[in-house]
Amino acid sequence: DTAVSQTPKYLVTQMGNDKSIKCEQNLGHDTMYWYKQDSKKFLKIMFSYNNKELIINETVPNRFSPKSPDKAHLNLHINSLELGDSAVYFCASSRQDQNIQYFGAGTRLSVL
Amino acid sequence: DQQVKQNSPSLSVQEGRISILNCDYTNSMFDYFLWYKKYPAEGPTFLISISSIKDKNEDGRFTVFLNKSAKHLSLHIVPSQPGDSAVYFCAANTGGFKTIFGAGTRLFVKA
Numbered sequence: 001d002t003a004v005s006q007t008p009k010y011l012v013t014q015m016g017n018d019k020s021i022k023c024e025q026n027l028g029h030d031t032m033y034w035y036k037q038d039s040k041k042f043l044k045i046m047f048s049y050n051n052k053e054l055i056i057n058e059t060v061p062n063r064f065s066p067k068s069p070d071k072a073h074l075n076l077h078i079n080s081l082e083l084g085d086s087a088v089y090f091c092a093s094s095r096q097d098q099n100i101q102y103f104g105a106g107t108r109l110s111v112l
Numbered sequence: 113d114q115q116v117k118q119n120s121p122s123l124s125v126q127e128g129r130i131s132i133l134n135c136d137y138t139n140s141m142f143d144y145f146l147w148y149k150k151y152p153a154e155g156p157t158f159l160i161s162i163s164s165i166k167d168k169n170e171d172g173r174f175t176v177f178l179n180k181s182a183k184h185l186s187l188h189i190v191p192s193q194p195g196d197s198a199v200y201f202c203a204a205n206t207g208g209f210k211t212i213f214g215a216g217t218r219l220f221v222k223a
Contacts, residue, residue: 004155031209033209035213040215041199041215041216042114042213042214042215043156043201043213044213045210045211045212048209048210050209055209056209056210090155090156092155096209099144099146099161099205099207099211100146100158100161101158101211102157102158103148103155103156103157104155105153105154105155106153106154106155
């Protein structure tokens with residue numbers, strides 16, 4: 001029973017397209033995150049939601065829009081995909097009173 | 113400006129010996145540090161953590177040491193096992209929701 005699940009696992013698409021990545025957690029956590037792992041392997045925070053409210057919004061292009069319909073879900077929509085968006089995107093969740101995060105398996109996005 | 117640095121991209125160790133993974137940070141406001149382990153095609157999983165009020169935390173074969181004056185922490189794995197082969201991420205937090213990760217160190221444990 002997967003705690004944090006992301007779909008799809010792989011996403012190959014053309015430049016200019018719009019795509020979404022979905023994330024769901026069944027841990028009852030209040031806080032969810034999106035990270036980007038680029039070619040240099042750093043895990044960089046993009047967004048965080050706490051109880052469906054946006055609390056972290058790093059310097060991410062406006063083409064990226066997170067949506068949290070409820071506490072268990074945090075989706076990431078990307079408009080007008082660019083080559084530089086190719087990366088692995090990880091979703092994570094945590095209790096709001098804890099620093100430990102639980103990660104999904106990642107979505108490898110390849111923009112051609 | 114990378115606030116958490118893992119300067120060794122990879123480390124190779126013989127099974128049964130000690131593995132020492134190092135991490136340096138620049139932000140003196142960090143007060144909680146974590147290590148995550150990542151296998152290929154999986155997400156990072158939490159391994160061990162330490163609060164800034166401590167200098168050592170131990171959990172089985174894993175020990176994390178924190179040297180605040182040097183802004184340095186290390187993860188010791190004793191004895192190392194082939195199943196420990198993975199990428200290890202150092203991470204730091206100022207007590208809020210934002211956690212800063214290093215680039216990771218790939219550990220190879222040879223049988």
